[in-house]
Amino acid sequence: MIERLELRNFTSFSKLEIKFSPRINVIIGENGTGKTHLLKAAYGLCSGAPLFKNQPDLDENELEVALTTKFLRLFMPLDDRFGKLHGQGATDQAYLLAQFAHEKKVAATFFNNSKALAIQDRTNYEKHLAEAVFIPTKEVLSFMKGFNSLYEKYGLSFDQTYQDICLALDLPEVRSQLLHEKAKWAMAEIEKICGGRFVFYGGGKVTFKTAYTEYSANSIAEGFRKAGMLSRLLETGAIQPGVSGPLFWDEPESNLNPKLLRILVQILLELSRNGQQIILATHDYVLLKWFDLLADEGKEDHVRFHSLYRDPDTSEIKVSSTDDYHDISPNPIDEAFGFLINQEIENDMGGLGK
Amino acid sequence: MKVVAADGFEFQFTDALDAFVFDEKDRTKPTYHGAPMKGVDIVAEFEEAYVYVELKDYDDPSIYDVRNAENDEQKKARQDSFKWLKNYLKYKFRDSYLYRHAEQKVDKPVHYICLLTFENALNGHMQKSLKQELPVGKASSRWVQSLATSCHVVNLQKWNENFPKWPVTRLAGVEGE
Numbered sequence: 001m002i003e004r005l006e007l008r009n010f011t012s013f014s015k016l017e018i019k020f021s022p023r024i025n026v027i028i029g030e031n032g033t034g035k036t037h038l039l040k041a042a043y044g045l046c047s048g049a050p051l052f053k054n055q056p057d058l059d060e061n062e063l064e065v066a067l068t069t070k071f072l073r074l075f076m077p078l079d080d081r082f083g084k085l086h087g088q089g090a091t092d093q094a095y096l097l098a099q100f101a102h103e104k105k106v107a108a109t110f111f112n113n114s115k116a117l118a119i120q121d122r123t124n125y126e127k128h129l130a131e132a133v134f135i136p137t138k139e140v141l142s143f144m145k146g147f148n149s150l151y152e153k154y155g156l157s158f159d160q161t162y163q164d165i166c167l168a169l170d171l172p173e174v175r176s177q178l179l180h181e182k183a184k185w186a187m188a189e190i191e192k193i194c195g196g197r198f199v200f201y202g203g204g205k206v207t208f209k210t211a212y213t214e215y216s217a218n219s220i221a222e223g224f225r226k227a228g229m230l231s232r233l234l235e236t237g238a239i240q241p242g243v244s245g246p247l248f249w250d251e252p253e254s255n256l257n258p259k260l261l262r263i264l265v266q267i268l269l270e271l272s273r274n275g276q277q278i279i280l281a282t283h284d285y286v287l288l289k290w291f292d293l294l295a296d297e298g299k300e301d302h303v304r305f306h307s308l309y310r311d312p313d314t315s316e317i318k319v320s321s322t323d324d325y326h327d328i329s330p331n332p333i334d335e336a337f338g339f340l341i342n343q344e345i346e347n348d349m350g351g352l353g354k
Numbered sequence: 355m356k357v358v359a360a361d362g363f364e365f366q367f368t369d370a371l372d373a374f375v376f377d378e379k380d381r382t383k384p385t386y387h388g389a390p391m392k393g394v395d396i397v398a399e400f401e402e403a404y405v406y407v408e409l410k411d412y413d414d415p416s417i418y419d420v421r422n423a424e425n426d427e428q429k430k431a432r433q434d435s436f437k438w439l440k441n442y443l444k445y446k447f448r449d450s451y452l453y454r455h456a457e458q459k460v461d462k463p464v465h466y467i468c469l470l471t472f473e474n475a476l477n478g479h480m481q482k483s484l485k486q487e488l489p490v491g492k493a494s495s496r497w498v499q500s501l502a503t504s505c506h507v508v509n510l511q512k513w514n515e516n517f518p519k520w521p522v523t524r525l526a527g528v529e530g531e
Contacts, residue, residue, distance in 0.1 A: 285475050326473075337474035338512055341481070345516045348504035349465055352403060353517030 009087035029308030045098035073160035130245035242275030292325035
């Protein structure tokens with residue numbers, strides 16, 4: 001579980017510190033306020049888990065190389081120059097810190113001419129073994145066949161979250177009796193919504209099976225493919241409440257019918273109640289509101305809303321966090337509804353009151 | 355300028371011909387309502403229109419406090435608070451319009467503005483429902499005039515943003531939004 005992220009002079013962030021809820025975190029903000037960058041930075045710093053799992057005796061140099069590669073592949077800076085991730089115009093070094101539960105942390109720095117990250121602190125980082133999952137905005141079931149080998153061979157213009165998710169989806173499924181009870185419930189709910197289930201044959205081959213027949217995954221609605229990704233991640237144990245690292249999800253609402261957002265939020269809340277930390281970014285009012293309406297204090301739900309915004313005086317990106325939906329400020333999602341109200345008043349009442 | 359205080363808010367209608375508490379309960383005042391009908395909180399008259407204003411504070415416990423409902427029927431109504439509030443706002447307008455008809459004061463377009471302390475998205479939803487049910491505009495081909503010309507549901511911030519000539523503030527001692 002990631003408790004705190006600090007970014008200084010990194011991409012568009014001059015100085016940002018965000019404290020995460022161990023349960024659900026919802027990040028909002030207008031375009032260009034760095035929601036996806038924040039998710040990717042946190043995810044990148046979580047990537048020590050798979051590294052140490054594969055190589056427990058990883059030394060500092062190897063860790064620096066591995067994290068640098070990860071960040072290059074996640075952020076894809078111009079001409080693959082790592083120094084481009086340094087905040088434009090900043091004179092101090094870039095600094096990234098992730099504090100994890102149980103006194104584990106990693107901190108690293110770099111300059112605009114650096115070719116790699118320099119680790120500054122890796123206290124107990126090698127003990128951080130819970131792997132994170134990042135679900136990117138686009139669904140991948142429609143193009144994951146052969147994606148990994150193409151990605152490795154040709155360096156496709158997708159950031160690495162797409163490769164990572166394709167690999168996670170292609171993992172073998174966990175035996176049913178070992179699956180978390182709530183994971184099984186969520187998978188069953190998704191199957192009900194979709195009217196069938198996605199079947200993964202390995203190598204990225206995916207089909208969709210109903211009780212009567214089998215279809216190409218490409219012939220199934222995009223929203224269902226997105227829900228199918230969540231189901232598969234539960235089936236493979238990539239998301240395993242209480243065991244896996246944070247689930248990062250960039251715009252879960254994209255491609256989804258707004259009517260499906262209620263069950264999606266119910267699923268996310270159930271997973272969080274069972275120990276799954278969730279960090280998502282959204283532009284969607286319905287998704288945001290369902291968290292407000294369905295979160296149940298009696299079940300110890302905890303939803304923290306983080307609003308990213310540009311300071312009107314300095315243009316720096318800042319974050320305002322609150323555990324109370326009604327205190328979200330600024331709230332660009334609700335402001336968008338406010339603009340509609342303004343226009344209706346102007347249309348109906350003209351200059352009255354102005 | 356007409357200054358009107360109602361339900362913890364103070365309005366300054368800087369360009370109004372008249373503005374007063376419409377559901378006035380004080381018998382000694384000339385604007386005493388005195389009819390067995392519901393009434394909006396404020397009516398303001400301008401050169402070209404009448405504006406009805408109804409105020410409802412989201413945090414008002416008497417409306418939303420399900421636990422302290424007097425009876426099961428009230429409890430059920432409060433649980434369905436959105437629908438309840440919509441009906442409340444609807445019938446307040448209709449009764450007020452009838453009352454104004456009896457006063458022969460429906461000779462200009464009537465705009466209905468509800469000041470609710472909801473977020474914009476929910477206000478937009480309420481507005482859509484209210485517009486359909488008031489109804490706004492000519493609801494039938496037989497009508498030659500509308501009851502309500504328009505209906506808007508806004509929070510305090512939106513009110514002040516859209517009606518700078520009618521600034522509204524919370525009165526001291528009333529909890530802020």
